[in-house]
Amino acid sequence: MNKEIQEYNDSQNPEDKKICTILSSEIDAFLSEAESKIWHRHPVWFLDGNPVAGYSKLKDSVRLLFWSGQSFDEPELQNEGSFKAAEARYTSSDQINLQDLKRWLDKARNIQWDYKNIVKRKGVLIRLK
Template sequence: MNLDIQAYNNSQSAEDKLICYILAEQINLQLPEAENKIWHAHPVWFLEENPIVGYSKQKKGIRLLFWSGKSFEETKLNVLGTKFQDASIFYNSVNEIDITDLKTWLQKAQEIQWDYKNIVKRKGILERLK
């Protein structure tokens, strides 16, 4: 595991640390070719420099975010805004993590991608890559 991500996970409370480790482990298993690093202060995985999935500690819990998740059309993923294609789910216990769902979402994250890498160049306009 990336040492910076490991340090991020270790900085969490006991339950949140377990959640983070399970998420990181599953993401690494399902997206072995993805680059991962701390980006904007939280762990993020990239395919061809395009952000795909990440997680962060927020007031509501550990938020697992898929940058193109709105297009997955998964009812368990919450779509908060209308401008971008992100969707997420919050976890407060490891018991809430459904590994089958997580694997499905990570598969969709590879198959369905919006071009966040070039969003600044396109002045906020997203284009679908896959």
Template sequence: MSSTLKSYVENLSDDDQILCNLLERIIRQNLTMADFKIWHAHPVWFINGNPIVGYSKQKAGIRLMFWSGADFEEEKLKMGTGKFKDASIFYNNSNEIDEQELQRWLEKSKNIQWDYKNLVKRKGKLEKINLDKENENNTGT
């Protein structure tokens, strides 16, 4: 665990620390290529500079948010209220986490992405990333 994430988690209740440590472990195991940083005061994982998943302490519990989760077609993930494609779930105890379900969502987060990284450059217009094309460009085919 990075020192910045450790600092974030240490400020939570014991139950929330356990929950966040479990989320962090599952995320790291399933998004090995992702970069981590504290972004807007919350832990967030990025792929190629694009935010993928993160969590934050809110009144309703620990909110696990997927930036492109609205397109995952997952009943338990509740869509955000704005113009973005985020979806999230709230947890209040670590035993509420279904690890297989979370692994499925994390797998989808690798393959279904909206381009938040270039949102400002596009003057607020959100576009879906064509990962097939992106993968072709990265492999030189």
């Protein structure tokens, strides 16, 4: 696991640390070809330089974010922001459904919008996959 991500996980309270540890382990295992790093102070995984999945500690929960998640057609994911992102929020590690998570990660690999070039395209997203 990326050392900075481990430090991020370790800095959380005990329950949030469990959530973060499960998420990082599963994302690392499923997206083994992805680059992972702390980006904008949160763990994020990239495929070919494009952010696809990450999580962050919010005031009341841990948010799992998929940059292209609105295109996944998954009712358990809630729309986030004005682009194509969708999220799931957890307050307890036993809320994480590993089957759902693996299905979402598979979709994160296979359904992508081009966030890497969003600034160059002046906020316009194009579908990559």
